[in-house]
Amino acid sequence: VEELAAGLDLEQWQTLAEEQLPLALQGYLLLDRERLERDGRAVVRRLAHHARADRGSITMEQWALVEGPSGITLTASAGTLEYDGLAAMFSGIADDLRVGGELNGHRR
């Protein structure tokens, strides 16, 4: 969860993220990006590949949404050769993501 600059919407935030990811992740390759609706909210889903020295080839899937001033990103990563067997589970976790409400007096 990160605080977004004032006025930044989902598309603008994710465009900035797309500029940062290749700088942060070795061998970054964007494979897919789509805009979805989940629980009445706009969500940007991203699929990408990158490399880690200790793990080798990684497939990363992200779902990003905006809640008030916060940007929320759910990231699921797996070794690339394991991704095909985990993709349905990743998608199910993302489908179950619920944002909002209060927990101990704080937004959650």
Added chain:
Amino acid sequence: LTAILFDTGSGRLQLDQPSFDCLVAWARGHENPGPELLALRDAGAVQSSGPHPALARALRAVTEPVCTLRLRLADEETRLKAAEGWVSGDTAALLLDLPEPESADGGADGLAPQNNRWISARGPRDFLTVPPDFLPAALARVVRLGPRPRARPEPVNVVADLLDVLLAFDPVQRRDGAERLADILGRAAGRRLASPSRIWQARMTWSGPGDSLTTRSLYVVDSETGMFLAEFEDRRATLWPTTPTVIWRLLIRLLPDTVELG
């Protein structure tokens, strides 16, 4: 003859097809692998004691492969490119066509049918090594997999011959095929397409239990209206709308698992 360039750090080798064939023949122990051997020695790829250490595993994958890969691609300008791959143990070796300038006759094809192989007749090729788990990403870069618009959900029916023609060696046939496909996809999308589609086919082959030969392949139409996956049935083919995510999963599935390898 293309100059041979060898990066001793990465083991990456740039060479033409005759030089590659010579290198493989030499690795297999042929007494007279070809006149290109001298240039391979000069580049440092071939040494008196054997292949340069940075090349040894890649050459072992080529000469003793568990799986072999063939990829053929026609780009948006209907230029044909090819890739070959060999996987063995912890190594995947790839031989890729490098981009080259348009030739004077207007054709930039590096391909010709030779001994039923999808190989380059001229032009530089890139021989490189990646760990097998990086093979899907290497192929994704070759076919330029990335975000695409979503095609309409209806499948598109075509004759199977059209899909053969789109990857034919004859550039005139390819251009004619690309125009026919653009008409069909344009009618399905309800608008005229501005550019030909990128077409590619990848095929992985391996020997399973009992030495049975198994092949897994995918044929993709990557158009400006979205991506399609071809399913062949006799002389007909169906282009099913698909997504880059599905194509990524199919690229991963090209590699057989340990059960399939027996």
